[in-house]
Amino acid sequence: MLRLALMFFLIAMVxxxxxxxxxxxxxAGIGKTLLGVFLIVAILGLLFFGGLFSRA
Numbered sequence: 248m249l250r251l252a253l254m255f256f257l258i259a260m261v262x263x264x265x266x267x268x269x270x271x272x273x274x275a276g277i278g279k280t281l282l283g284v285f286l287i288v289a290i291l292g293l294l295f296f297g298g299l300f301s302r303a
Contacts (some may be wrong), residue, residue: 248288252281 262271265285 248281252278252285254278255281267284 254263255274259271259274259278262274
């Protein structure tokens with residue numbers, strides 16, 4: 248998921264360089280959403296499976 252977020256940010260940068268503002272904004276929005284989902288899943292994974300709330 249992090250790889251997809253980075254890919255969408257790269258697409259946004261290339262689209263911005265070529266002057267496609269709408270595509271750049273859409274790609275950046277999708278990338279931001281994917282990054283947020285990745286961070287939430289990563290934090291929950293660390294909390295529940297990383298040892299903080301896991302049973303010994």
